[in-house]
Amino acid sequence: MSAEKKLIRGRFRDAVFARAKYRCEGPGCSFRSSPERAVEELDAHHITDRNELPNGGYVPENGISLCAACHVKAEHFHSTGTALPGFSPEELYRVVGSSREKAERASRRLG
Template sequence: MSQRKKQIRQKFRNAVFARDAFTCRMCGFVSSPESAENELDAHHITDRNEMPNGGYVAENGISLCESCHEKAEAFHRGDPVPPGFAPAELYGLIDSSEEEARAASGRLGD
């Protein structure tokens, strides 16, 4: 992975974790700035392969603990999605939408 790609991913994680106060937005597990990298995931609500420029924007990310991240990934795998974990519901938790995320992601290339 290129250094630029690593920086983009790190900036995405930092922005998502900070916005979410280092807390899983589904179950409320609280981490810290020092431990978030190991205890939380910055989940792409809409798959990064379906977004312009990879969707590495806070409008497309949500902080989830490992257990909740696994549940959110069900949508991307095509499995039944547990209640509360559908993309529209996750966007609602962060006051965003797929449209906002696409627009923000499109601006990454500017």
């Protein structure tokens, strides 16, 4: 992986975690982390798969902070096309105050 790609991914992760105040944003989840532990304890999940957005979708408008258990539930949609309750892309975008359209616009600006 190039240094530039690592930088883009790191900025994405840091922005998503900071916006979430280092907590899991999964429905009903109360998991909290800290700036020091977030990289090990949380995932900056791409709400819309990064292959479906321009420039990989590495923008906060396409990210949500999830603990390991919630990340598995969110990934279920990417692997099956069926969302578990509370984990559809539309529901996750609502949690972070975004939408696929906002994520696409922001992703285009990365290029």
